Every structure is written in structure tokens, then in C-alpha cells.
Amino acid sequence: MIEIDKQRTWAQIHYDRIAHNVKEVQKLIGNTKIMGIVKANAYGHGAVRCTQELKKAGVDYFAVACLSEAQQLRQAGIEDPILILGYTAPACFDELAQGHFVQSVVSYDYAKKLNAYGLAHNMKMSVHVKADTGMNRTGILYEDGQKDFEQICEVYWMKGLDVQGIFSHFPVSDDLGCDSKAFTENQIRLFNELVDRLKAQGIEPGLRHIQNSYGILNYKDLGMDYCRPGLLYMGVTSDDTIEIESNPDFIPILEWKTKVSLVKDVPDGATISYGRHYTCHGTRRIASLAIGYADGLSRMCSNQGLNVSIRGHLVPIVGNICMDQCMVDVTGFDDIVEGDVATLVGKDGDQICKVDEISRLAKTINNETLSAITSRVVRIDQNNELAK
Numbered sequence: 001m002i003e004i005d006k007q008r009t010w011a012q013i014h015y016d017r018i019a020h021n022v023k024e025v026q027k028l029i030g031n032t033k034i035m036g037i038v039k040a041n042a043y044g045h046g047a048v049r050c051t052q053e054l055k056k057a058g059v060d061y062f063a064v065a066c067l068s069e070a071q072q073l074r075q076a077g078i079e080d081p082i083l084i085l086g087y088t089a090p091a092c093f094d095e096l097a098q099g100h101f102v103q104s105v106v107s108y109d110y111a112k113k114l115n116a117y118g119l120a121h122n123m124k125m126s127v128h129v130k131a132d133t134g135m136n137r138t139g140i141l142y143e144d145g146q147k148d149f150e151q152i153c154e155v156y157w158m159k160g161l162d163v164q165g166i167f168s169h170f171p172v173s174d175d176l177g178c179d180s181k182a183f184t185e186n187q188i189r190l191f192n193e194l195v196d197r198l199k200a201q202g203i204e205p206g207l208r209h210i211q212n213s214y215g216i217l218n219y220k221d222l223g224m225d226y227c228r229p230g231l232l233y234m235g236v237t238s239d240d241t242i243e244i245e246s247n248p249d250f251i252p253i254l255e256w257k258t259k260v261s262l263v264k265d266v267p268d269g270a271t272i273s274y275g276r277h278y279t280c281h282g283t284r285r286i287a288s289l290a291i292g293y294a295d296g297l298s299r300m301c302s303n304q305g306l307n308v309s310i311r312g313h314l315v316p317i318v319g320n321i322c323m324d325q326c327m328v329d330v331t332g333f334d335d336i337v338e339g340d341v342a343t344l345v346g347k348d349g350d351q352i353c354k355v356d357e358i359s360r361l362a363k364t365i366n367n368e369t370l371s372a373i374t375s376r377v378v379r380i381d382q383n384n385e386l387a388k
């Protein structure tokens with residue numbers, strides 16, 4: 001048990017809510033299964049613990065960004081298939097094989113290297129082919145104007161590879177504008193066409209997956225084998241002002257809290273924090289909080305009226321956010337004292353502070369805000385136990 005009294009800044013993650021969020025995803029996608037995206041320490045929520053909770057909710061396939069993240073899951077005893085979405089350097093192919101990881105084929109040349117390794121070691125390396133239908137990040141091109149179909153077929157035929165699936169990725173599935181919808185629908189068409197052409201060549205394409213969180217929310221059941229939600233099982237979207245085509249009932253699993261380190265009355269005309277960007281008009285009651293940008297609270301949120309909740313009162317951050325501290329104006333709330341808990345994200349009495357508010361002021365999306373919460377912030381679970 002973690003003693004809250006002893007903490008400075010912490011994230012409480014309600015892992016017991018993941019199963020509910022998984023059910024909400026499942027309602028949208030029919031018979032498609034879920035591949036749990038747990039990269040970047042599950043966007044700051046704790047990769048191992050999220051994976052364990054996702055498993056309890058029936059998820060049987062996981063994906064991470066890189067080898068070290070995959071190894072962390074294996075070391076924690078996760079035996080399910082793990083897809084590495086990004087690049088793994090050829091110098092690490094031994095480790096890929098040892099962990100029985102499934103590697104993304106990020107390019108045709110990369111497939112040749114992985115194949116050569118498999119042949120040299122008399123084994124088949126497990127892979128999913130990444131087909132690039134319009135993101136133009138990783139993958140073998142299969143888009144209007146350039147369809148490297150022969151290359152994709154060749155990858156399937158490589159004797160040092162065991163191609164277990166094929167996937168693609170959406171750059172604008174979050175946007176319901178006409179152009180973006182047409183673009184995404186064309187990607188779906190290209191992907192299905194590719195799969196059909198492979199089958200016509202006598203190739204078994206394996207597991208097909210294309211939907212990220214917004215692909216699920218806006219395109220629902222596409223008849224794929226898997227979908228790849230990250231954010232959704234964490235109970236949030238990228239930005240709560242973006243319209244979506246469905247009406248799911250997600251419950252955010254993360255709360256982010258800190259402590260009031262002192263409260264003092266500051267005289268008329270005084271300025272707060274670095275740069276002196278906030279001036280007190282009249283005597284103001286100012287509380288210092290034990291959180292700053294080195295905890296992951298973006299400095300972009302300085303002096304923009306970001307509210308935190310203390311004893312159920314919404315109070316704004318004033319002045320520049322410092323590395324380890326920031327200040328809030330608590331004038332009129334005499335019940336606020338040193339040691340009080342301040343909620344940046346989550347529930348405090350009747351108040352609900354959404355991570356979306358931080359992201360909006362930081363001019364980013366929740367994906368970044370959540371994954372930017374630093375390791376100094378203690379992670380605890382719903383029972384106040386230290387979370388891994």
C-alpha cells in the first residue's frame with residue numbers, strides 16, 4: 001500500500017475499468033478481435049499492468065513500438081504474441097528470435113535482411129507485412145500511383161520468413177470531413193483489394209488489421225481479423241472536441257494528482273513565477289503545487305487559465321509553470337491549506353478535470369499528454385498499490 005500522505009505527485013490508474021472499455025470497443029467492431037496497443041509504457045499507464053488487465057478482458061494479441069518494450073512484456077511473463085510495430089535494427093535479430101516476437105516488415109529491403117537471417121539460422125522469422133496505403137511512414141507502398149504488389153508477394157514467398165499477417169494504418173480516420181473520409185475509405189478499398197489479389201495468387205494473407213482508435217470509432221466493423229486500439233481502452237480519445245460517428249461510453253482510467261506545498265497571501269501588484277507574466281490585482285491568495293513540466297505538465301499550459309481542483313474548487317494555474325512547481329490562484333477559498341490534494345486529471349468531489357483540457361492548452365492531443373507524464377510521477381493502482 002502506498003501512503004498518499006507521503007506522495008508529491010502521482011497518477012492513479014484504475015486498471016479495473018479497462019474491461020469495461022474493452023467491452024465498449026467490442027460493441028463497435030463485431031467479430032473483429034482486439035490487439036492491445038501497449039507501446040510507450042501504454043501511453044504512460046504502465047505496459048505490464050495494462051497488458052495483464054487486457055488479457056483478463058479477453059485480449060490475446062499485443063503490439064508495442066520497439067524491441068525493448070516487447071522484452072519488458074516477456075520478462076513479466078506475458079506469453080501471447082507481441083507485434084513490434086516499428087523498426088528493429090538487424091543487429092538485434094537474435095533478440096527478436098529469442099523473444100519469439102512478430103516483427104513488422106517495414107520495407108522490402110528490410111524483409112530481405114530478415115529473410116537472410118532466418119535462412120542463415122535455419123528458421124522462419126515471424127512477421128506481419130506493413131502495407132503503406134497512404135500514411136507514407138513505414139511499409140511497402142500499395143497506394144494509388146504506386147502498388148508494389150510483386151514485392152509484397154515476394155515477401156510472402158521468402159523461405160526465411162513466416163508471414164502471419166498484413167496490416168496498414170490510417171492518417172485521418174479521426175476526421176469526418178469529406179476529403180478525409182474519402183481518403184480513409186480509399187485506404188480500406190486498397191487494403192481489401194491487396195488482400196484479394198494475394199489470395200488470387202494462392203497466398204494466404206494471414207491476420208488482417210487496419211483500425212486504430214479512430215478507425216474503430218468512425219468505421220466500426222470492417223470485417224478485419226484484428227483492430228489496434230490504444231487510447232480507447234484507457235477510456236479517452238485524442239481530443240474530446242473532435243466529432244465521432246459512434247457514441248461509446250468510455251471511462252477514463254487515469255487520474256493525476258499533486259499536493260499543495262503552501263498557501264500565502266500575495267500583495268497587490270506582485271507578479272507570479274518566472275518571466276513575471278501574471279500580475280496580482282489586489283491581494284491574492286496563491287497556492288504552490290508540487291508539480292511542474294519535469295513531471296510532464298506542459299509549460300504551454302502556463303497562464304492560460306488551466307483549472308485544477310482542490311477540495312472541489314476549480315482554481316486556475318497562474319504564471320509560468322516551472323520545472324517542479326506551479327502556482328494556482330485560490331483567492332476566496334480559505335479552506336485550502338498546505339497538504340491538500342490538487343487534481344489535474346480526474347474526479348475531485350463534484351468536479352471532473354479532463355486530460356483534454358491540458359492537451360487543448362498545450363496545443364496537442366491526449367496521446368502526447370498522457371505518454372509525456374514522466375517516470376518521477378509515482379503510478380498507483382485503484383487500490384493505492386504501487387503499479388508496475
Ligand SMILES: *Cc1c(COP(=O)(O)O)cnc(C)c1O
Pocket residue numbers: 037039085169211212213214228229230231232367
Ligand atoms: C499507436 C498505433 C496505434 C494505436 O493508436 P491509437 O490512436 O492510440 O488507437 C495503432 N496502430 C499503429 C500502427 C500505431 O502506431
